[in-house]
Amino acid sequence: MDYEHMMQRTLIIQTPQAIGQPVRLKGWVHTRRDHGKIIFLDLRDRSGVVQIVVVPSNAVCYAAAKDVCAECVVEIIGTVKERPGGTVNEHLPTGGVEIECTSLSVLARPVDELPVDITKEDMELQLSTLLDHRSLTLRNKKINDIFAVYDCVLRSYAAACRMDGFREIKTPKILAAATEGGANFFKINYFDRSAYLAQSPQFYKQAGVGAFERVFEIGPVFRAEPHFTARHVNEYISLDAEMGFIDGFEDVMIQLEKVLKSITVAVAEQYPLVLEEYGQTLALPEHFPRMKLAEAMDILKKHYGKETDDGDIDAEGEKLICEYVKKEYDSDAVFLTHYPVAVRPMYVMPSPNDPMVTESFDLLYRGVEIATGGQRIHIYDDLVVSIKKHGLSPEDFSGYLAIFKNGMPPHGGWGMGSERVVQKMLGLGNVREAILFPRDVKRLEP
Secondary structure, three states, X not given: OOOHHHOOEOOHHHHHHOOOXXXXXXXXXXXXXXXXXXXXXXXXXXXXXXXXXXXXXXXXXXHHHHOOOXXXXXXXXEXXXXXXXXXXXOOOOOOOEEEEEEEXXXXXXXXXXXXXXXXXXXXXXXXXXXXXXXXXXXXXXXXXXXXXXXXXXXXXXXXXHHHXXXXXXXXXXXXXXXXXXXXOOOEEEEOOEEEEEOOXXXXXXXXXXXXXXXXXXXXXXEOOOOOOOOOOOOEEEEEEEEEEOOOOHHHXXXXXXXXXXXXXXXXXXXXXXXXXXXXXXXXXXXOOOEEEHHHHHHHHHHHHOOOOOOOOOOHHHHHHHHHHHHHHHOOOEEEEEOOEHHHOOOOEOEEOOEEEEEOEEEEEEXXXXXXXXXXXXXXXXXXXXXXXXXOOOHHHHHHHHHHHHHOOOOEEEEEEEHXXXXXXXXXXXXXXXXXXXXXXXXXXXX
């Protein structure tokens, strides 16, 4: 019987607690270095990297090591030893140990020469190269760390919502009608009729309020917008929530503020080394500044000489307002409120004091809009009127309108782009860097 292979696998991060003991490791050969007759392998698994030492006195193991290259998938059996002159720090907790190899088995090897060198801390690749070889470039530590932070964002978002009584739901992504109206939707063939990919879970999370009062969802949304910018993609993961029995859209802002601060604290506490790696620090004030859109437009004109003709704020304007808020209020986040009715969907509540604007907001963070939200129209007749004012037909929204025939409380919510949150937390140049496999106007692969 092969007793060695009855050993349980040990993760690399566990090796410092196993000095003098035999271990069974599995992972990828990160690098191979031949010094004289000794072969050194850096082995990588999901938990870290450790040095493997192969000496010629073990002829079988040595011959196997001679035949490995970077990214070979291997199984190593050996004894954990203290590493002479090794350095242990928070960046390399396994730097004080090495594994004296007694057995090496190759489980798989690269078929071709690797197209990029993932061992460099900063690979400095063009974005197209980074994404074309995504399954390989994701193995680079610095890039891999992006998705450790992303995982934390998703976990902490869900935890923050659940903490305040929100129930997680999953809603359809194939719809009979375009959620937002307009033209920015993907139309698909659905058996004998047309259907649409969801632009948001808006209708269904509002229905969720009618049953559960508070709901949230983490899921994909699709926007058929022909953008070629560093902040837009055509499929992204939205962090949505909807809450009932609000007194006004200020309640929604307070809740979103609380959620984003919870996410920020979680990332800062769990991934300080990744933030250091990307040269970032995270801090948010107790309350984010609030600013009416009209006020923001006046600031842009007065301080930056910038004006727009459509009554909305563009990407440059968002960046400049965030610079102003950082300087004046020392805040990385700001709510812009009271957007015009003309630039908001038909379900957004008009302001009682000025029916030309809405009880809505955008949340800007470090120069970019990361969330949109506000109060919704909850009275059936008012919603029918709003649908018509937006040039749409109530008949096309019969299923949605049915929600409001049964009595709906005042409610509101938000949709937040998860990838933009990660992008801005880490200071990434392009939102695609925070997406495993991005989908945009030009990219459907890999």
